[in-house]
Amino acid sequence: MPGSLPSSGRFWDKPIEALTRDEWEALCDGCGKCCLHKLEDEDTGDVHHTNVACRLLDLSTGRCSDYRHRKAMVPDCLRLTPRLVRDVPWLPATCAYRLRADGQPLPAWHYLECGDREEVRRAGHSVIGKAISEVLAGPLEEHIVPEDFASGVRR
Structure with a gap:
C-alpha cells in the first residue's frame, strides 16, 4: 500500500505497463475485496466468494495490517502485477487494477479522482462493516455471499 502518492500528475491515466512500482x-483503492477468501469448486472451477477476510486485513480500515510482510505471513497471498491482473478472474469489476488493465477510467469515488480515501466506503465499495476475520469465521462454506457482494455492486 502506498505511503505517499507519486508526483507524476495523473499517472493513473497511463497504461499500466508504463506505471512505476509506486x-x-x-492504484489500490483500499476496498479490501481482494483480501476476502474465495472457494473454488473442484468439479466446475466456479469461484464462490465469501465475506471472510484474511487475518491480516484490518476490518476497520479495509487495509492490510502488514502489507510489507504479507507474503511471509500469508504465503498464498497474491501479489498483483500488471501482467497477472489480466489473468485473475475473481477481481471485482470495480478494482482499479482491473479497470486500468482494461483501459477503463477509475470511478469518481476512487481516492485518486476525488482526493478522499474514505469515499470508497461511503460509496459502498468497501468490505468495512461487511466482512468477518478468518480468525472468527469458522467454515468458509458457511460464509458464501452473492456475487454482487464481491463484484462491486453497491449494497
Whole structure:
C-alpha cells in the first residue's frame, strides 16, 4: 500500500505497463475485496466468494495490517502485477487494477479522482462493516455471499 502518492500528475491515466512500482501500488483503492477468501469448486472451477477476510486485513480500515510482510505471513497471498491482473478472474469489476488493465477510467469515488480515501466506503465499495476475520469465521462454506457482494455492486 502506498505511503505517499507519486508526483507524476495523473499517472493513473497511463497504461499500466508504463506505471512505476509506486504508481502501480497507488492504484489500490483500499476496498479490501481482494483480501476476502474465495472457494473454488473442484468439479466446475466456479469461484464462490465469501465475506471472510484474511487475518491480516484490518476490518476497520479495509487495509492490510502488514502489507510489507504479507507474503511471509500469508504465503498464498497474491501479489498483483500488471501482467497477472489480466489473468485473475475473481477481481471485482470495480478494482482499479482491473479497470486500468482494461483501459477503463477509475470511478469518481476512487481516492485518486476525488482526493478522499474514505469515499470508497461511503460509496459502498468497501468490505468495512461487511466482512468477518478468518480468525472468527469458522467454515468458509458457511460464509458464501452473492456475487454482487464481491463484484462491486453497491449494497
